[in-house]
Amino acid sequence: MTDRRLVQNSPPRPGFLAGLGQSLPIALGYFPIAFSFGVAATRAGLTAPEAVMLSLVIYAGASQFLALALVTSGAPVLVAAFTLIAMNLRHVLYGPALMKQAGTGASRRHAWAWAWGLTDEVFGQALGALARGQRFSEPWMFGLGLGAYVAWVGGTGVGALAGGGALESFPAVSAGLGFMLTALFLALLLSILSRAALPAIAVAAVATVIGTLAVSGTTGILAGMIAGALAGVLRR
Amino acid sequence: MNLDLVVLAVLAGAANWGFRALPTLLMRREPHPGGMMARFLAATGPAAIATLVVASVLPQLHPVPRALIPLAAGAAATVLAFLPRRSVAAATLIGATVYGLAFGLLA
Numbered sequence: 001m002t003d004r005r006l007v008q009n010s011p012p013r014p015g016f017l018a019g020l021g022q023s024l025p026i027a028l029g030y031f032p033i034a035f036s037f038g039v040a041a042t043r044a045g046l047t048a049p050e051a052v053m054l055s056l057v058i059y060a061g062a063s064q065f066l067a068l069a070l071v072t073s074g075a076p077v078l079v080a081a082f083t084l085i086a087m088n089l090r091h092v093l094y095g096p097a098l099m100k101q102a103g104t105g106a107s108r109r110h111a112w113a114w115a116w117g118l119t120d121e122v123f124g125q126a127l128g129a130l131a132r133g134q135r136f137s138e139p140w141m142f143g144l145g146l147g148a149y150v151a152w153v154g155g156t157g158v159g160a161l162a163g164g165g166a167l168e169s170f171p172a173v174s175a176g177l178g179f180m181l182t183a184l185f186l187a188l189l190l191s192i193l194s195r196a197a198l199p200a201i202a203v204a205a206v207a208t209v210i211g212t213l214a215v216s217g218t219t220g221i222l223a224g225m226i227a228g229a230l231a232g233v234l235r236r
Numbered sequence: 237m238n239l240d241l242v243v244l245a246v247l248a249g250a251a252n253w254g255f256r257a258l259p260t261l262l263m264r265r266e267p268h269p270g271g272m273m274a275r276f277l278a279a280t281g282p283a284a285i286a287t288l289v290v291a292s293v294l295p296q297l298h299p300v301p302r303a304l305i306p307l308a309a310g311a312a313a314t315v316l317a318f319l320p321r322r323s324v325a326a327a328t329l330i331g332a333t334v335y336g337l338a339f340g341l342l343a
Contacts, residue, residue, distance in 0.1 A: 025328040050237055057249040067244060077240050081247035088252050090284070095260030097280035108260050115257035120288050127281040128324055171343060175306065176336020182292040183314045183331030187324040189285050190315065197282035204283035208290040213298065217291060224287030225280065232279020233272050 013135045019143025022129065026121045027151035029180035034152045037064055038159020044068045048160035055156040059149065063087050087218050090225050094123040101127055102136035110138045117145020121184060128191040204228025305342060310335030
Protein backbone atom coordinates (compact mmCIF):
# COMPACT_ATOMS: atom_id res chain seq x y z
CA MET A 1 0.00 0.00 0.00
CA THR A 2 2.77 2.37 0.99
CA ASP A 3 4.72 1.40 -2.12
CA ARG A 4 1.69 2.03 -4.33
CA ARG A 5 1.17 5.46 -2.74
CA LEU A 6 4.83 6.29 -3.30
CA VAL A 7 4.59 5.32 -6.96
CA GLN A 8 1.39 7.35 -7.38
CA ASN A 9 3.05 10.43 -5.88
CA SER A 10 6.25 10.11 -7.93
CA PRO A 11 6.73 12.17 -11.07
CA PRO A 12 6.20 10.15 -14.29
CA ARG A 13 9.19 8.41 -15.83
CA PRO A 14 10.60 10.53 -18.66
CA GLY A 15 10.52 9.01 -22.13
CA PHE A 16 12.75 8.98 -25.19
CA LEU A 17 11.68 12.44 -26.39
CA ALA A 18 12.39 14.01 -23.00
CA GLY A 19 15.89 12.61 -23.16
CA LEU A 20 16.33 13.81 -26.73
CA GLY A 21 15.25 17.31 -25.67
CA GLN A 22 17.65 17.34 -22.75
CA SER A 23 20.49 16.36 -25.06
CA LEU A 24 20.22 19.71 -26.89
CA PRO A 25 22.87 21.59 -24.85
CA ILE A 26 25.21 18.63 -25.24
CA ALA A 27 24.54 18.40 -28.97
CA LEU A 28 25.19 22.13 -29.40
CA GLY A 29 28.46 21.72 -27.54
CA TYR A 30 29.47 18.56 -29.38
CA PHE A 31 28.81 19.73 -32.91
CA PRO A 32 31.58 22.35 -33.17
CA ILE A 33 34.13 20.11 -31.42
CA ALA A 34 33.27 17.23 -33.73
CA PHE A 35 33.41 19.68 -36.63
CA SER A 36 36.95 20.60 -35.56
CA PHE A 37 37.79 16.92 -35.37
CA GLY A 38 36.51 16.36 -38.91
CA VAL A 39 38.63 19.25 -40.17
CA ALA A 40 41.72 18.04 -38.27
CA ALA A 41 41.25 14.48 -39.52
CA THR A 42 41.12 15.46 -43.18
CA ARG A 43 44.09 17.80 -42.68
CA ALA A 44 45.97 14.83 -41.19
CA GLY A 45 45.36 12.91 -44.40
CA LEU A 46 42.29 10.85 -43.50
CA THR A 47 39.34 10.63 -45.85
CA ALA A 48 35.90 11.88 -44.77
CA PRO A 49 34.57 8.28 -44.34
CA GLU A 50 37.60 7.43 -42.17
CA ALA A 51 36.99 10.51 -39.98
CA VAL A 52 33.30 9.59 -39.56
CA MET A 53 34.25 5.95 -38.85
CA LEU A 54 36.48 7.09 -35.94
CA SER A 55 33.62 9.11 -34.45
CA LEU A 56 31.14 6.27 -34.93
CA VAL A 57 33.37 3.55 -33.50
CA ILE A 58 35.48 5.31 -30.82
CA TYR A 59 33.05 8.11 -29.79
CA ALA A 60 35.40 9.82 -27.33
CA GLY A 61 36.60 13.31 -28.17
CA ALA A 62 40.05 13.58 -26.65
CA SER A 63 40.89 10.00 -27.66
CA GLN A 64 40.05 10.74 -31.26
CA PHE A 65 42.28 13.82 -31.45
CA LEU A 66 45.05 11.76 -29.87
CA ALA A 67 44.39 8.96 -32.37
CA LEU A 68 45.11 11.43 -35.18
CA ALA A 69 48.43 12.38 -33.60
CA LEU A 70 49.38 8.74 -33.04
CA VAL A 71 48.38 7.62 -36.52
CA THR A 72 50.22 10.47 -38.24
CA SER A 73 53.32 9.88 -36.10
CA GLY A 74 53.38 6.23 -37.22
CA ALA A 75 52.90 4.71 -33.74
CA PRO A 76 52.28 0.91 -33.75
CA VAL A 77 48.56 0.06 -33.68
CA LEU A 78 48.66 -1.79 -30.35
CA VAL A 79 50.63 0.98 -28.62
CA ALA A 80 48.21 3.57 -29.99
CA ALA A 81 45.19 1.47 -28.95
CA PHE A 82 46.53 0.99 -25.41
CA THR A 83 47.09 4.75 -25.08
CA LEU A 84 43.54 5.52 -26.21
CA ILE A 85 42.08 2.86 -23.93
CA ALA A 86 43.95 4.18 -20.87
CA MET A 87 42.53 7.66 -21.49
CA ASN A 88 38.95 6.52 -20.94
CA LEU A 89 39.36 4.39 -17.84
CA ARG A 90 37.38 6.95 -15.83
CA HIS A 91 34.19 5.83 -17.59
CA VAL A 92 34.05 2.65 -15.47
CA LEU A 93 32.72 4.75 -12.59
CA TYR A 94 29.86 6.37 -14.51
CA GLY A 95 27.40 3.48 -14.86
CA PRO A 96 27.42 2.37 -11.21
CA ALA A 97 27.30 6.00 -9.99
CA LEU A 98 24.30 6.68 -12.24
CA MET A 99 22.46 3.55 -11.14
CA LYS A 100 23.13 4.44 -7.50
CA GLN A 101 21.46 7.82 -8.11
CA ALA A 102 18.64 6.14 -10.08
CA GLY A 103 17.72 4.14 -6.99
CA THR A 104 16.66 0.59 -6.23
CA GLY A 105 14.80 -1.21 -8.97
CA ALA A 106 15.92 1.01 -11.84
CA SER A 107 15.97 -1.12 -14.98
CA ARG A 108 19.28 -1.76 -16.68
CA ARG A 109 18.11 -4.49 -19.05
CA HIS A 110 19.13 -2.48 -22.12
CA ALA A 111 22.24 -0.93 -20.59
CA TRP A 112 24.36 -2.84 -23.12
CA ALA A 113 22.98 -0.39 -25.71
CA TRP A 114 22.31 2.95 -23.96
CA ALA A 115 25.52 2.82 -21.90
CA TRP A 116 27.51 3.22 -25.14
CA GLY A 117 26.40 6.85 -25.04
CA LEU A 118 27.56 7.40 -21.45
CA THR A 119 30.12 10.10 -22.19
CA ASP A 120 31.26 12.69 -19.63
CA GLU A 121 28.56 15.12 -20.71
CA VAL A 122 25.71 12.60 -20.95
CA PHE A 123 26.64 11.21 -17.54
CA GLY A 124 26.72 14.72 -16.06
CA GLN A 125 23.40 15.69 -17.62
CA ALA A 126 21.73 12.44 -16.48
CA LEU A 127 23.12 12.68 -12.97
CA GLY A 128 22.10 16.34 -12.68
CA ALA A 129 18.53 15.55 -13.77
CA LEU A 130 18.24 12.68 -11.29
CA ALA A 131 19.66 14.86 -8.51
CA ARG A 132 16.95 17.43 -9.28
CA GLY A 133 14.28 14.79 -8.67
CA GLN A 134 13.67 13.41 -12.14
CA ARG A 135 13.06 9.66 -12.36
CA PHE A 136 15.24 7.27 -14.34
CA SER A 137 14.14 5.36 -17.42
CA GLU A 138 16.02 3.52 -20.13
CA PRO A 139 14.16 5.22 -23.04
CA TRP A 140 15.16 8.59 -21.52
CA MET A 141 18.79 7.46 -21.45
CA PHE A 142 18.49 6.36 -25.09
CA GLY A 143 17.17 9.82 -26.07
CA LEU A 144 19.85 11.64 -24.11
CA GLY A 145 22.60 9.50 -25.60
CA LEU A 146 21.30 9.47 -29.16
CA GLY A 147 21.04 13.27 -29.48
CA ALA A 148 24.64 13.64 -28.38
CA TYR A 149 25.87 10.78 -30.58
CA VAL A 150 24.16 12.09 -33.72
CA ALA A 151 25.60 15.57 -33.11
CA TRP A 152 29.07 14.09 -32.66
CA VAL A 153 29.01 11.91 -35.76
CA GLY A 154 27.18 14.56 -37.82
CA GLY A 155 29.57 17.31 -36.76
CA THR A 156 32.51 15.14 -37.77
CA GLY A 157 31.02 14.49 -41.19
CA VAL A 158 30.22 18.15 -41.82
CA GLY A 159 33.68 19.20 -40.64
CA ALA A 160 35.40 16.62 -42.83
CA LEU A 161 33.41 17.72 -45.87
CA ALA A 162 33.35 21.49 -45.28
CA GLY A 163 36.97 22.04 -44.30
CA GLY A 164 38.29 24.58 -41.83
CA GLY A 165 37.08 27.80 -43.41
CA ALA A 166 33.44 27.62 -42.38
CA LEU A 167 33.70 28.67 -38.72
CA GLU A 168 36.89 30.72 -39.16
CA SER A 169 34.78 33.47 -40.74
CA PHE A 170 32.73 33.78 -37.51
CA PRO A 171 35.23 33.84 -34.61
CA ALA A 172 32.67 35.01 -32.03
CA VAL A 173 30.28 32.18 -32.93
CA SER A 174 33.16 29.74 -32.86
CA ALA A 175 34.29 31.04 -29.44
CA GLY A 176 30.75 30.87 -28.02
CA LEU A 177 30.27 27.31 -29.25
CA GLY A 178 33.68 26.42 -27.84
CA PHE A 179 32.54 27.61 -24.40
CA MET A 180 29.33 25.55 -24.56
CA LEU A 181 30.68 22.46 -22.76
CA THR A 182 32.34 24.55 -20.04
CA ALA A 183 29.03 26.32 -19.45
CA LEU A 184 27.22 22.98 -19.43
CA PHE A 185 29.58 21.49 -16.83
CA LEU A 186 29.31 24.64 -14.70
CA ALA A 187 25.50 24.59 -14.85
CA LEU A 188 25.50 20.87 -13.99
CA LEU A 189 27.78 21.54 -11.04
CA LEU A 190 25.36 24.20 -9.80
CA SER A 191 22.46 21.79 -10.23
CA ILE A 192 24.00 19.14 -7.94
CA LEU A 193 25.63 21.54 -5.49
CA SER A 194 24.87 20.66 -1.86
CA ARG A 195 26.64 20.90 1.46
CA ALA A 196 27.17 17.12 1.46
CA ALA A 197 28.85 17.22 -1.96
CA LEU A 198 31.24 20.07 -1.14
CA PRO A 199 34.19 17.96 0.14
CA ALA A 200 34.14 15.75 -2.97
CA ILE A 201 33.90 18.83 -5.23
CA ALA A 202 36.72 20.71 -3.51
CA VAL A 203 39.08 17.73 -3.36
CA ALA A 204 38.34 16.83 -7.00
CA ALA A 205 39.06 20.39 -8.16
CA VAL A 206 42.38 20.59 -6.32
CA ALA A 207 43.48 17.10 -7.43
CA THR A 208 42.61 17.91 -11.06
CA VAL A 209 44.77 21.03 -11.01
CA ILE A 210 47.69 19.22 -9.35
CA GLY A 211 47.46 16.16 -11.62
CA THR A 212 47.18 18.27 -14.76
CA LEU A 213 50.04 20.62 -13.93
CA ALA A 214 52.31 17.89 -12.57
CA VAL A 215 51.70 15.15 -15.16
CA SER A 216 49.04 15.59 -17.88
CA GLY A 217 45.43 16.48 -18.53
CA THR A 218 44.36 12.83 -18.60
CA THR A 219 46.09 12.15 -15.27
CA GLY A 220 44.47 15.26 -13.82
CA ILE A 221 40.99 14.07 -14.77
CA LEU A 222 41.53 10.59 -13.35
CA ALA A 223 43.14 11.98 -10.19
CA GLY A 224 40.30 14.47 -9.67
CA MET A 225 37.54 11.90 -10.01
CA ILE A 226 39.15 9.28 -7.79
CA ALA A 227 40.37 11.71 -5.11
CA GLY A 228 36.96 13.42 -5.01
CA ALA A 229 35.11 10.11 -4.74
CA LEU A 230 37.49 8.96 -1.96
CA ALA A 231 36.80 12.21 -0.12
CA GLY A 232 33.14 11.19 -0.19
CA VAL A 233 34.02 7.85 1.41
CA LEU A 234 35.94 9.53 4.22
CA ARG A 235 33.13 12.01 4.94
CA ARG A 236 30.99 11.09 7.92
CA MET B 237 39.86 2.52 -45.80
CA ASN B 238 43.16 2.12 -43.90
CA LEU B 239 43.05 -1.28 -42.11
CA ASP B 240 45.33 -0.15 -39.25
CA LEU B 241 42.98 2.74 -38.57
CA VAL B 242 39.97 0.40 -38.48
CA VAL B 243 41.77 -1.99 -36.08
CA LEU B 244 42.74 0.95 -33.83
CA ALA B 245 39.17 2.26 -33.82
CA VAL B 246 37.66 -1.16 -33.08
CA LEU B 247 40.06 -1.82 -30.18
CA ALA B 248 39.53 1.61 -28.65
CA GLY B 249 35.78 1.52 -29.29
CA ALA B 250 35.39 -1.96 -27.78
CA ALA B 251 37.25 -0.82 -24.66
CA ASN B 252 35.07 2.29 -24.44
CA TRP B 253 31.94 0.14 -24.65
CA GLY B 254 33.35 -2.14 -21.96
CA PHE B 255 34.16 0.76 -19.65
CA ARG B 256 30.75 2.34 -20.14
CA ALA B 257 28.46 -0.70 -20.17
CA LEU B 258 30.05 -3.61 -18.33
CA PRO B 259 30.16 -2.08 -14.82
CA THR B 260 26.40 -1.44 -15.08
CA LEU B 261 25.63 -4.86 -16.55
CA LEU B 262 27.78 -6.71 -14.03
CA MET B 263 26.40 -4.97 -10.93
CA ARG B 264 24.91 -7.86 -8.98
CA ARG B 265 23.10 -5.85 -6.33
CA GLU B 266 22.74 -2.36 -4.97
CA PRO B 267 25.60 -1.30 -2.68
CA HIS B 268 24.76 -1.44 1.02
CA PRO B 269 23.20 1.94 1.93
CA GLY B 270 25.67 3.99 3.93
CA GLY B 271 28.46 1.53 3.14
CA MET B 272 31.82 2.48 1.72
CA MET B 273 30.89 1.59 -1.88
CA ALA B 274 27.61 3.51 -1.67
CA ARG B 275 29.44 6.60 -0.38
CA PHE B 276 32.12 6.22 -3.04
CA LEU B 277 29.56 6.03 -5.84
CA ALA B 278 27.47 8.87 -4.41
CA ALA B 279 30.55 11.09 -4.38
CA THR B 280 31.67 10.03 -7.86
CA GLY B 281 29.10 12.20 -9.63
CA PRO B 282 29.91 15.52 -7.93
CA ALA B 283 33.62 14.70 -8.14
CA ALA B 284 33.39 13.90 -11.85
CA ILE B 285 31.46 17.06 -12.70
CA ALA B 286 33.80 19.26 -10.62
CA THR B 287 36.75 17.61 -12.36
CA LEU B 288 35.28 18.31 -15.79
CA VAL B 289 34.61 21.98 -14.93
CA VAL B 290 38.24 22.44 -13.87
CA ALA B 291 39.60 20.38 -16.78
CA SER B 292 37.62 22.45 -19.31
CA VAL B 293 38.68 25.82 -17.84
CA LEU B 294 42.31 25.02 -17.06
CA PRO B 295 43.66 25.13 -20.64
CA GLN B 296 42.39 28.72 -20.85
CA LEU B 297 44.31 29.70 -17.69
CA HIS B 298 47.54 27.74 -18.05
CA PRO B 299 50.26 27.96 -19.32
CA VAL B 300 49.25 31.21 -21.09
CA PRO B 301 46.06 32.90 -19.82
CA ARG B 302 43.79 33.88 -22.72
CA ALA B 303 40.34 35.40 -23.21
CA LEU B 304 39.95 35.93 -19.46
CA ILE B 305 37.22 38.58 -19.74
CA PRO B 306 34.99 36.41 -21.97
CA LEU B 307 35.67 33.52 -19.59
CA ALA B 308 34.63 35.58 -16.55
CA ALA B 309 31.60 37.00 -18.39
CA GLY B 310 30.51 33.57 -19.65
CA ALA B 311 30.92 31.93 -16.23
CA ALA B 312 29.07 34.75 -14.46
CA ALA B 313 26.25 34.66 -17.03
CA THR B 314 25.93 30.88 -16.62
CA VAL B 315 25.62 31.21 -12.84
CA LEU B 316 23.19 34.15 -12.98
CA ALA B 317 21.05 32.45 -15.65
CA PHE B 318 20.89 29.25 -13.63
CA LEU B 319 19.72 30.80 -10.37
CA PRO B 320 16.16 31.97 -11.18
CA ARG B 321 14.78 28.77 -12.77
CA ARG B 322 17.55 26.22 -12.13
CA SER B 323 17.47 25.31 -15.83
CA VAL B 324 20.71 23.70 -17.03
CA ALA B 325 19.84 24.15 -20.71
CA ALA B 326 19.01 27.87 -20.40
CA ALA B 327 22.10 28.56 -18.30
CA THR B 328 24.33 26.75 -20.81
CA LEU B 329 22.94 28.57 -23.83
CA ILE B 330 23.02 32.00 -22.14
CA GLY B 331 26.53 31.44 -20.80
CA ALA B 332 27.85 30.45 -24.23
CA THR B 333 26.07 33.38 -25.90
CA VAL B 334 27.54 35.89 -23.45
CA TYR B 335 30.99 34.34 -23.88
CA GLY B 336 30.70 34.67 -27.67
CA LEU B 337 29.44 38.28 -27.42
CA ALA B 338 32.25 39.28 -25.05
CA PHE B 339 34.78 37.57 -27.29
CA GLY B 340 33.41 39.37 -30.34
CA LEU B 341 33.34 42.79 -28.63
CA LEU B 342 36.94 42.47 -27.46
CA ALA B 343 38.29 41.08 -30.73
